[in-house]
Structure formats: C-alpha cells, structure tokens
Amino acid sequence: MKFNIATIPGDGIGPEVIEETILVLNKIGEIYGHEFSFQEVLAGGIAIDKTGKPLPEETVEVCKNSDAVLLGAVGGPKWDTLPGDQRPEKALLGLRGALGLYANLRPAVLYTALKEASPLRSDIVEQGIDICVVRELTGGIYFGERGRKKEGKMGEEAYDTEAYSVGEVERIARTAFEIAMKRDKRVTSVDKANILESSRLWRSVVVEVAKDYPEVALDHMYVDNAAMQLIRYPQQFDVIVTSNMFGDILSDEASMLTGSIGMLPSASLAEGNLGMYEPIHGSAPDIAGENKANPIATILSAAMMLRYSLQLDKEAQVIEEAVIKVLEKNYRTGDIMSKGMTLVGTQEMGKLIVGEL
C-alpha cells in the first residue's frame, strides 16, 4: 500500500525527532511492503520566519490531502513576544479546527523499565500506569465565543464561552467507548456537572452513548476529584473522556505521573481516517540541534498513526515492541538517563529502534 504523510518538523528539536521517525517508518515500509511518501510542510515559528504566518494555507491544503500528518514540535522563546494570534501555537489550534481533529488521544503509560522516573511513590506505581485520556479537541471554551465588555461586574470584563452540543459530545464519547473496547473496558467521564450546564448536557449524552456499549463500565467523576484520584490511585482509570479544557489539564497531569514526557505520543483524530500525530513534549530549544532529544515519543506517535489512520495494527505493535526492547537493553537518551544505563543520542536511539523492528 502507498500512503501520503504530511510532515511538519516545526521548531527546536522537531526536525531531529521527525528525521528518526521517518527512518523507522521507511524500515517498516521495507519489511511489510508499504510505501510512505512524505511531504514536508511549514508550521509554527519556522513558518512565521519564512512566510509571516504560523499556519500557511498551503500547509492546511497538503495536510487535508494526506492520509495522516506527523508533527514534531512548534514554538520557542524567539516567537513568544508576538501578539497572540501570530504565535506558533496558533498553528496547532488552526490545524485542529481546519482538519476537524475532534478527538485527542493521550496515552499515559509508565514503562516497567522506567518505573523509577515516576514522581509517585514506588508502591503506588508498582502495578504500572496505563491510562488513555480522550480529550475533546475542537469544542468547548477553546472554540467558543469570547470578547470584552466595557461595563462588567466590576469594571471592564472579558469573557469566554464553554459550549457543548449533543453531536459533539456524542462523537467524542463514541471514540472513548471504542477505545475502551480494545483496552480494559472502563470509561470515566470527567465533568463538573454540579456546576456547569455544559457538563450536565455532557453527562446525559455520555450516558446515552454508553447504552451502545453494555460491556464497558462507565462512571462519572468531577474534575477536581479526578485531579486528586489520578495521583492517589492511577490504576483506577482506564479511559478518561473529557472536555477540551479539562482534558488539557488532566492529560498533562497524567503524563507527568509517568515521569517521562519524552516517551509519550498523542493522536488527534478527525471523522474518517485522517489524524495528526505528535509527541506531547515541546520544542526544547535549549537542546535543539545537539543530537540530544529523545525521538521515542515521536516514533510512538508514528505507531499511533499506523494504528488509527492507516489501519496497520500489526506494524504499529512492532514499533511499540521495538521501543520496549531498546529500553530493556538499557539504552537511554539524556532525559530518561539513570545510573548504570547507556547514554545515546537522538540518532543512535533511532538506529537502535530501527534495528529491533
């Protein structure tokens, strides 16, 4: 099969980690008889520098006409003083909106080989962590109406609107239940239904969708309690489904519990098969170009791409297993280095993973 992949290396360490990921994908193509055709496009700071805009139209066009999008990282201090709508992050929001990427999957997995990196007490992470946060990504307060009013409650007022409609909740809930069916069949829907009207709608729709998945156990949790329970007893969660804003917070919190942000991939899915895949870490400008970045999160993002956009489940698994093998052979990049391990650079890590495919 032939697949068209749009790549957005972006800023900082983005280009380096994408490079290793392409090598991994090419090797997978070679072994399993697929052809990946990569088309590199601009977004983020580099796009600002070259075109004046964080997200050129051409980028959106190419992404729309691809089977999937692979992104490195965008942003950096160089562009932090620009006004809000010209900042590199606008590229992410723009892509989410333009491509209709309504479902953000954020697995938080603690690898046995990296258990010690978790900030949690060893008895709490004894049984590992394996949570998938399913964050709604094109609705809620991120995309609601906002503005200013001269005469507010106490002087000038600024407002933002958290809004959810039935269809939006329905599709994200369905995504969460489908994913739970392939995992431990437990969904926790997180909301603030004791306060928010949008949460009450959210909860009632999730309850309806759940009826189509009788095998999945559903429970509901308030967001403040979820922020506590994640730390207290992370194993109580399998799939967490929640709004854009709560998902932003809880997915990052869950990631931190694993202690290795450099390991964690993400997928942002549209209806149909299109998806955008990227590591959750940032552009790390301080180590950019030094062959120090950990390419694993991006390589695991490519595995998610194979699974969710290209329907290459087996190939995805082969990549994930290769990563585990390399970790078990004690190779580590700087960010996950610990005593007695072998320190390797970005390129060496890429090669080691290719070698295990």
Next chain:
Amino acid sequence: MKFNIATIPGDGIGPEVIEETILVLNKIGEIYGHEFSFQEVLAGGIAIDKTGKPLPEETVEVCKNSDAVLLGAVGGPKWDTLPGDQRPEKALLGLRGALGLYANLRPAVLYTALKEASPLRSDIVEQGIDICVVRELTGGIYFGERGRKKEGKMGEEAYDTEAYSVGEVERIARTAFEIAMKRDKRVTSVDKANILESSRLWRSVVVEVAKDYPEVALDHMYVDNAAMQLIRYPQQFDVIVTSNMFGDILSDEASMLTGSIGMLPSASLAEGNLGMYEPIHGSAPDIAGENKANPIATILSAAMMLRYSLQLDKEAQVIEEAVIKVLEKNYRTGDIMSKGMTLVGTQEMGKLIVGEL
C-alpha cells in the same frame, strides 16, 4: 474581646469535628481572655431534611451578622439524587455568593511527621510542601451566565460563561500578594492566557497589582503546565493565585500531594473581616458518628479564623503548634495512622490538642 461565631456543623462527620473545635476555641478563650459565643445554624443535607432548603435564609442572616463562620461539612449520598439546585452543595455556593466570599485560601502543607503519607517519591518531598492556593471564589464560570440553545453547533447546545472583570481580579490578586508578603514572597498566577480572553485580562491586571508589591516575585504559568509542575517540583510554588475553576482543580491536586486531606483547613474571605472556615475534606458519611473522624483540619480552620477574621495571630499560632506537638508525640486518627503510632478517636484527638495549648 467577645466574638460571635456562626457554626454550621452540617452533615456526616461535620458535627463531631465542630464539637472538638469548639472545645479548642473555648480553651483558647480561657487562656487569652476572649469570649467566643457560638450560634449554631443549619445548612446542607440536615437543612434540607428540616426546612426543605439546603440554605435557609436564617442561616445567611446569622452568618452575615457574625464575626466569622465555622463549617463542618455538607452533603452525603442521601441527598445525591435530588435535582441540582436542591442539593447540599448549593449551600456552599449560596454562602459564597451571599457573604461575598471572594477569596478562598487553600494551604497545602506536608507535615514532617506525616511525610510518608505523601504519594510523591520521598526525594521529592524531602524538603516538605508548603503551598497556599488563593482561589477566586465568587466569579468566573461558577457564577457566569449559563443556559441551553435548541440550535447549537451539532444539535442542542448547553453553555456556561467564564467572565472576569478588572475589579474582581484586582482584589483577589491583592489578597494573594498580601499573603505572599507574610510567606516566601513568591506569587505564581495561573491562567490559560494563550487561549482565553478572560485569562488575558486576568494576567494584565495581576501584572498591574504586582507593581504595588515590588518585593514579591511574580511569575505566570499556564494551567496545564501548573498541573504538571505541582507534581514534578512542588517547592517551586509559594502562593498560587488563580480563577475559580482552575483553583478548584489545582487546590485539590495540591492537597492530594500532601497525602493527608484530613489535615487541611481552608478559609474563604469577604472584603472586610468576615470569613468562612472549613476543612477541605467531605462529610465522610461512612464513619459519621463513630468517633473516628480526624478533627485536625477543622481545628486548623479555626486557627485560620483567628488569624484572618479575628486578628488573633498569636492564638492562631498556638493552635497550629499544638497540632504539631500532638503529631510529634505520635498520636494519629485512623486516616493518618501508620505503624508504630498511637491510634486515637476524634474526641481523644481534640483533648490532646486542648492539652497542648
């Protein structure tokens, strides 16, 4: 001096922990020559049972005419099936609104004697945790306009409004800076200014207020990052100031990091001296009436009351020191029990603390 304190024992373990706290306050009165006059009023489930309403008008009146309000806990499964606006939690929201309790102080302190209870790795909590979250409590999405629209983006839509005006941010920022002046002189303002208009207003007002506190170091952090940083390195925070919604989440997260929710007090302050003081734990109906509840969080809430509403700083400190002494003598209620310690009940714990005053 004579002080009028409204007490709201509420539900579950509420009455038991309030009882011990009154004994502590009476002893303080005896030693330092103050008179505390307590007037008990109804709120929460017990108010629903007796009056049909979670927050009777009489309760609001009595609280308004008191020097301070001391609350045990409200809520429980018995009332969980009631419609939203008749639920026990409405009493809390109602009191916050009616009394104008705009500033919620949520100290998250890890006591040396209870270090092991923290879910964090011991090397992370080596230097302890001592954070004060200052949460805005009468604005934002909790009190904004909400409703439904038949024709939303994808079917029926529900919406809530996050709104902040200059004066609201100004006063909560000022509270945070004042508190920081008495602590380590560091304020972290948490927002989502890369997305929300209300956060951009928030940030600009905080920056203005900061000019009046040149000794205080101010920094800004996005809420998703704050949720991670709290876990990774809690000592980087002194005072966190944030919106109602973000404060709800982050204050609970910070509390959980200490591992002993039964120890943590809170204060909710109005302009002037009025304040409401309550433990952060819930009503724990499973152990209600069994002399098992930990009264320390409520006793420490009373200490905050002495400090913030009654200007009795020294007396507040005496209570806090008494609590530490009892812990150092290895007395523990069930929730903070560990090997080698002496298990005591609610009443014994109260007596022990009275004994150390």
